[in-house]
Amino acid sequence: MSTGRSALLFLVLVSLALWGARRRIDVVEVRGQSMAPTLQPGDRLIVVRAPGRVADVVLAFDPRDPARELIKRVTAVDDWGVTLRGDNSSASTDARMFGELPPSSVQWRAVARYWPPGRIGPIVGDWGVSLTHQPVERTAR
Amino acid sequence: MISLRSILRPSRIVDAHCDIPCGIYDPEQARIEAESCLRIIEKHDASDDEHFRARCIAIKEERAELVKHHLDVLWHDYFKPEHLEKYPDLHDTFWKATKQASKVKQSLDAGAAKELLSMIDTVDEMWKATGGLEKTRVSGRPS
Numbered sequence: 001m002s003t004g005r006s007a008l009l010f011l012v013l014v015s016l017a018l019w020g021a022r023r024r025i026d027v028v029e030v031r032g033q034s035m036a037p038t039l040q041p042g043d044r045l046i047v048v049r050a051p052g053r054v055a056d057v058v059l060a061f062d063p064r065d066p067a068r069e070l071i072k073r074v075t076a077v078d079d080w081g082v083t084l085r086g087d088n089s090s091a092s093t094d095a096r097m098f099g100e101l102p103p104s105s106v107q108w109r110a111v112a113r114y115w116p117p118g119r120i121g122p123i124v125g126d127w128g129v130s131l132t133h134q135p136v137e138r139t140a141r
Numbered sequence: 142m143i144s145l146r147s148i149l150r151p152s153r154i155v156d157a158h159c160d161i162p163c164g165i166y167d168p169e170q171a172r173i174e175a176e177s178c179l180r181i182i183e184k185h186d187a188s189d190d191e192h193f194r195a196r197c198i199a200i201k202e203e204r205a206e207l208v209k210h211h212l213d214v215l216w217h218d219y220f221k222p223e224h225l226e227k228y229p230d231l232h233d234t235f236w237k238a239t240k241q242a243s244k245v246k247q248s249l250d251a252g253a254a255k256e257l258l259s260m261i262d263t264v265d266e267m268w269k270a271t272g273g274l275e276k277t278r279v280s281g282r283p284s
Contacts, residue, residue, distance in 0.1 A: 014148065027149060032157035037221060044151055059155050071155040086157060090218035093160040114149065 006120045013046055013114055024049045026108070028059070028071075034086030034093070035071060038123065044115035045071075045123065052082055052106035057123050059108040060084060063098050070094075071110065082106050166219040166277040168265040171211035175261055177204040178245050179254035186249070198249070205246035208257065209239050215264065224271050234263055 030043040038057070039045075052058035052074040060082075062068040072084035072094050081100030086092025095101075110123045178201050185197035216235040225231050238260040244253045268274070274281050 014145065027151050028153055028155045029151035030157055031154050032159060034159045035157035037223070039157055041157070044149070045155075062156070062158065068158065069153065069155045071157050086159065088157075088159075090214075091159045091164060093158055097160070 006117070009112075009120060010114060013112055027114070028110075030071060033091050034088050035073070036088040036091075038073075038087045039071065039113075042116070043113050043119070045110045046112045046114060047108040047110050049107055050109045051103060052109055053077065057110040058082075058084070058106045059110070060101055060106045063101060063105070074106070076100075077103070164277055165279070166215055166268070166273060167282060168211075168215060168261055168268050168273075169282065171208050171215070172258065172261045172265070174204045174207040174211065175242070175245070175254065175257045177201075178208070179251060179258065182249050182251045182254055186251070201249075202246050205242050208242040208245070208261075212239050212242065212261070212264065215268065219268070219273065219277060220271075224267070227271065228267050231267065234260070234267070238264060 025046065025048050028045055028047055030039045030045065031041055033041065035057070047059060052060075054074050054077055056074050057071060058074055060070050060072065062070050070084070072086055072092070074082055075085045075095075076083035081102050082105070083095045083100050084106075085094045085096070112120075112122050114120055181197050181201040181204065185194050185201070188194055188197070212235060216239075220231060228234070238257070241253065241257045241260050244250070245257050268277075
């Protein structure tokens with residue numbers, strides 16, 4: 001991405017951040033490797049308050065430890081809930097471990113990265129690979 | 142006045158969490174199972190014992206299935222998009238190798254098992270060339 005475009009995007013995002021005043025828009029920092037290569041530790045992201053759709057990168061509280069807010073990708077949404085997976089499948093604790101989450105637990109969606117400067121841009125990634133994962137095996141409830 | 146600095150300061154840490162990032166990979170795992178297939182086929186062919194031969198077939202199919210499993214894990218967990226740029230035929234290599242493993246599972250053809258070994262060696266070369274030996278084994282592969 002050219003410097004001009006990066007700067008423009010940056011300004012747009014800053015304006016959005018001001019406008020949202022952190023009620024509907026916020027900024028967070030990523031820790032951990034489970035979303036590599038899409039997200040790296042230390043990446044700073046703009047998140048918006050919105051439900052998670054399939055392929056979105058979203059925030060959700062860890063059902064096993066509500067003090068921890070997770071960032072993962074939605075790979076399925078169905079009657080059973082929302083299935084979250086890390087893009088870095090072999091280094092991710094996700095729906096394979098804790099199952100689907102209720103849709104209400106996903107309230108923030110990551111839309112763009114503003115730091116580091118070299119990787120400013122919308123959140124995309126090799127999620128095509130992740131989406132080939134089947135939803136986790138279901139057990140009767 | 143809200144400063145730019147305060148706007149850009151993250152409000153919280155979000156966790157791309159993993160309980161246990163193991164990150165250990167080695168095509169050797171697939172190769173050992175494939176070698177088992179080849180040796181079992183040879184033992185099968187050398188035996189007249191009907192029951193032994195039946196056992197050989199059952200065990201060979203089990204081992205061939207493990208070859209497919211280990212290749213699959215390498216394929217979707219170890220190899221990353223940047224490796225695909227370096228090896229555009231990566232997907233094709235894995236597709237053919239896992240198909241070959243199916244062939245070994247279905248048949249008693251020692252030639253097919255040898256072909257599978259050479260395909261796993263191709264995967265091994267790609268794994269080594271992408272730094273797998275240093276990055277995904279503890280202190281490199283034991284010699």
